[in-house]
Amino acid sequence: MAHYDHDDYSYGPRPPRSRRRTVLGALAAVLVLTAAGFWGYGRLSGDGPEDPQIAAAQKPLQTFLDAWEAGDAKKAAAVADTPDTAESLLESVTGNLKPERTEISLGDGEKRSGTDVRFPFTVEMELPGVGDYSWDSQAKVQKKEGNWEVLFSTPMIHPRMVPGPTLALDPAGDRAAVLDATGSELEAASLVGSVDEKTGKGVAGLEAEYDKQLSGGAKKSVVIVDRANGNTVKTLKKGGGKKGSPVKTTIDPEVQKAAAEALDGVTKEAAIVAVDPRNGHVLAAANKPGGMNRALAGRYPPGSTFKVVTAAALLKGGMSPADRADCPKFSYVDGQRYENQDQFTLPAGTTFRESFAKSCNTFFVSSRGKLSSSALHDTAEAFGIGSTWDAGTTTYDGSVPVNTSDNDKAAATIGQGKVQASPLVMASVAATVKQGEFRQPVLVPAAAKDRHKTGASLDDRVLKDLRSMMREAVTTGAASKLKDAPGETHAKTGTAEFGNETPPRTHAWMIGYQGERNVAWAVLLADGGSGGSDAGPVAADFLENLG
Incomplete structure (x- = not known):
């Protein structure tokens, strides 16, 4: 027995x-x-x-x-x-x-x-x-x-x-809390996760990942409590084990609040991530609705936001922002037709800088001949994409395979095909442009023991040109929704096709960084339309909330 x-x-x-x-x-x-x-x-x-x-x-x-x-x-x-x-x-x-x-x-x-x-x-x-x-x-x-x-x-x-009280379980404050960067309890439900009320175990988010640390292995006490005020009258069986210890994150409560409020009116599945370019600290990770942490671990085609990486590869290969970059209505590769959003064109003599700012797909597809089969893969490594990140939590760190065909390369130049990324990855792309080198994103510094460092880098000329081109995307290009946003915004839009419907459905992206503040960010609206017209206003709200 x-x-x-x-x-x-x-x-x-x-x-x-x-x-x-x-x-x-x-x-x-x-x-x-x-x-x-x-x-x-x-x-x-x-x-x-x-x-x-x-x-x-x-x-x-x-x-x-x-x-x-x-x-x-x-x-x-x-x-x-x-x-x-x-x-x-x-x-x-x-x-x-x-x-x-x-x-x-x-x-x-x-x-x-x-x-x-x-x-x-x-x-x-x-x-x-x-x-x-x-x-x-x-x-x-x-x-x-x-x-x-x-x-x-x-x-x-x-x-x-005796009459009046009842029996209850008392955790006696043994379970510690998930904290933000200021040491206060973190207010971000999709990051914190949840605890099963019945078992007392973490079942989602950081509560699950760090259950042992937060709980300390402590057991609850069986107590008699006053039914009127909940105060403990007597302990019947005292819980054993040690007190749990808190998990401290890098989340800045003000930036997290700005991100969460920017998603208030959004009806699509959406995410906003913000990182500090200096050290990779994740300042905000907001998801709507909660549940899946798509901000850090979602997998999506990044669409034209990936043109930052493609542009870096072309600049590294010798192109200049002032070089001619024609933007016709269509571009054909092995019978596959590529077009711009709403089939727009740009006038003859358009420059690389202008085609980037306006997000011209047909130029980037046509430029694939300037890139080797491994060029995008190798350049992506300078942004940390495709490596294994130790961020102190579960993340999806992107994938940019070596191209296996001409059509595969064409799709990859515009962030389609086999290219995959999370909002965290794309926020890190923007952060790398601002900082000048990749700093691996991290959410729980104490647990991130083996942070990834890239063997590849971007030279100063490439970085200078990328910064000016991302700024022009705001002042004269597809990211014009951010023209009046505070902080000297640099950005890139993205409209990523997915599925097999005709016309295809699209994810809406916007990534960028603030020239006057140490924050880089990414906005994603899954199945949300257009980067400029749909993700743009959400990004603008976020930046306005930051002040």
């Missing part, structure tokens, strides 16, 4: 479990009782009480205990003398303790008078965060007007209780 921890108080010796008694045990009990000549009051035998009055009294009590065991407070209370009081306390006890298992064993009844029978019983529970806990109690059943009913009292539920 399994061992159960008992409460320090015991109402006499633990009663036998009548429902599990063997035939031999039952016969032995009958022999003992007969030999002892116990005729003053009846006793339960293995096959039931010898005294018909005890048998009759046992029936309502058995109904009460079976219903309590099953969690049916209303059914239990129906056989009690004060049903409202019984139902209220039983519901409170069951709701507070949330037992994973309840077993109640009824002992032998003792007749005190013709209308009064007492029964001992044992309650055994398996409680979340506590384990096995049991106690002994007793019940009084009385005959009134020809019917037997359970005389309900608070001590019947637990002998150390």
